[in-house]
Amino acid sequence: MIPLLLLGILIVVILARAILFQPYQVAVDQTPKEVLNQEKTIGNFRVLLRHQTVSHPDKDKMDMSVFKAFQQSLVSLYPEVHKTCTCEYLGDTGILYHWKGKTQDEPIVLMSHYDVVPAEETAWDVPPFEATVLDGVVWGRGTLDTKCTLLGVMESAEHLIKEGFVPKHDIYFSFSGDEEVSGESAPAIVSHLKAKGVKPQMVLDEGGVVIEDGIFPGVNKQTAVIGVGEKGYIDLEVQFESQGGHASAPPRHGITGAMGRLMSDLENKTMKPVFMEPVLEMFNRLGRHSSFGYKIIFANMWLFKPLLTTLFKKQGGQMNALIRTTTAVTVLEGSKAYNVLPPKGKVGINARVLNTDTMDSTVKHISGFVKVPHKIQVLNGREASPISPVQSHAFETLEKTILDIWPEAVVSPYLMIAGTDSRHFHAICENVLRFAPMEITKEELNLIHSNNERIRVSSVLKCVECYVKLIRRLG
Ligand SMILES: [Zn+2]
Structure with missing residues (x-):
C-alpha cells in the first residue's frame, strides 16, 4: 500500500514540476531599428x-x-x-x-x-x-x-x-x-x-x-x-612494439589484438559523465520551451539524469559530447604487408576534454586500457577553458x-x-x-x-x- 502511495506522490510531483516549468520572461527595452547603408x-x-x-x-x-x-x-x-x-x-x-x-x-x-x-x-x-x-x-x-x-x-x-x-x-x-x-x-x-x-x-x-x-x-x-566555455583538445598516439615476424605462425596475442582491445574499451568504457553548470542551465532554459513530454524530463533532472546519461552514451554524438570527455580513434597503423606481423603499431586518438577533466586524467584513462608495454605521445593539446x-x-x-x-x-x-x-x-x-x-x-x-x-x-x-x-x- 505504502509503495503505491509513494509512487503516486512521485508521479504527481513529476507532473506538477513539468506543468510549472514555464519559459523565463526577460524584460527588454526594444530600441529603434538601425538605418544602415x-x-x-x-x-x-x-x-x-x-x-x-x-x-x-x-x-x-x-x-x-x-x-x-x-x-x-x-x-x-x-x-x-x-x-x-x-x-x-x-x-x-x-x-x-x-x-x-x-x-x-x-x-x-x-x-x-x-x-x-x-x-x-x-x-x-x-x-x-x-x-x-x-x-x-x-x-x-x-x-x-x-x-x-x-x-x-x-x-x-x-x-x-x-x-x-x-x-x-x-x-x-x-x-x-x-x-x-x-x-x-x-x-x-x-x-x-x-x-x-x-x-x-x-x-x-x-x-x-x-x-x-x-x-x-x-x-x-x-x-x-x-x-561560455570550450572543451580541451588532445591529439595523441599510443605506440606499440613487437618482434614482428612472419604472419604464418603468429603469437597467441599480438600487438594488433592489444590495439583492438584498446579501441573496444574506448568505445564501451567512456569517461565519467558530468552535467556541468552551463549544460544544466541550457537544459533549464531551453527545456522550458519544449513539448510536454520532454518537459517531464527536463523539469525533473534530479530524477532523470541517470536515464539521460545512459541515453546519451547509447546515442553518442552532440549530447554525449556535452557531458563527458570523448575519445575518437582517428588514425591506425600496422604492418605494411599482409604476410608480415607489424613490428610497430599505432592508434591515433583525438580526445575532447570536458572542463572537469584534464589532459592528464584523459591520458591516464586511455593508458589504463593497455595491458602490454606501450608509449603514449601527446602530439598536440590544450586544457579546457574556464x-x-x-x-x-x-x-x-x-x-x-x-x-x-x-x-x-x-x-x-x-x-x-x-x-x-x-x-x-x-x-x-x-x-x-x-x-x-x-x-x-x-x-x-x-x-x-x-x-x-x-x-x-x-x-x-x-x-x-x-x-x-x-x-x-x-x-
Ligand atoms: Zn571560425
Whole structure:
C-alpha cells in the first residue's frame, strides 16, 4: 500500500514540476531599428570575401601578401575607424584596433578571424572566392566562418563613429588570420594587452549563433546559444612494439589484438559523465520551451539524469559530447604487408576534454586500457577553458541585445565542443563569451568548413545591426 502511495506522490510531483516549468520572461527595452547603408555593407563584405586568406599549419606555406592585402582593404573600406582608432599589427597576422571611450576602465574586446579553411573549387556550385550574390544569398568561403562577424564589427564602428558616437568604455577589435590552424596571432594580442594591464569586462568571439529551426530536443523555436566555455583538445598516439615476424605462425596475442582491445574499451568504457553548470542551465532554459513530454524530463533532472546519461552514451554524438570527455580513434597503423606481423603499431586518438577533466586524467584513462608495454605521445593539446558566469552584466547585456533583434528567440548558454581563439583571453578576462550574431538554419550551419558556404543578405545586415546595438548598450 505504502509503495503505491509513494509512487503516486512521485508521479504527481513529476507532473506538477513539468506543468510549472514555464519559459523565463526577460524584460527588454526594444530600441529603434538601425538605418544602415545596405548596398555599401554587402559591397564591403564581398571585398573581404574575395581575399583568399587561407591559413596553413605551416606558416611558410601561407601567402602573407594576401593577408596584407586584406588588412589594406580594411584601411580603405573603413576610413572613419582608421581616423579614430589606433591600429596595431601583432604576431604573424593579428590586427588590434583600439577605439578610445570615455573611460579606459572595463574595456570591451570584440573578436573575429579573417583566415579561412581551404575550398575545393570543383565541389562548389559557384567559385568559392568570388562572393557571388544570388537571390539574396552571398556565397563564398568565410561567409559564415567568420568574415561576417568581422564585417559586423567594422561596419558598426564606422556607422557609430560617423554619427559622432563615443563609447563609454574603450573598445578593442581583435582579429587574427590564423585561428583555423591554432596560430600565434591571438596569443600575441593577449600578451600585448596583458602587458598593458588591460582587463576587459567582456570578450566576444565567434561560437553560438541564432538557429532558426531549433537545435534542442522538443524545441521548435528560434534558439540563440552563447558559448561560455570550450572543451580541451588532445591529439595523441599510443605506440606499440613487437618482434614482428612472419604472419604464418603468429603469437597467441599480438600487438594488433592489444590495439583492438584498446579501441573496444574506448568505445564501451567512456569517461565519467558530468552535467556541468552551463549544460544544466541550457537544459533549464531551453527545456522550458519544449513539448510536454520532454518537459517531464527536463523539469525533473534530479530524477532523470541517470536515464539521460545512459541515453546519451547509447546515442553518442552532440549530447554525449556535452557531458563527458570523448575519445575518437582517428588514425591506425600496422604492418605494411599482409604476410608480415607489424613490428610497430599505432592508434591515433583525438580526445575532447570536458572542463572537469584534464589532459592528464584523459591520458591516464586511455593508458589504463593497455595491458602490454606501450608509449603514449601527446602530439598536440590544450586544457579546457574556464567557464564564464551566466549571472553577469556581460552575459545579460548580450542576451538583451539578442532579444532586441530576435524577440522570439530563446537565449541560452552552452558549452562549446569546438575551439576558438577566445580561449586565450581567459588569461585577462572573466567574461569570455562566444556568440556570432548570425541568423542561420541548421542546413546552413552544416556548410561551415564545407562546400557552398553561404549566408543570406538579410542575416548579414542583422549581424551588423546587432553589433551597433551591443556597442550602444555597453556604451
Ligand atoms: Zn571560425
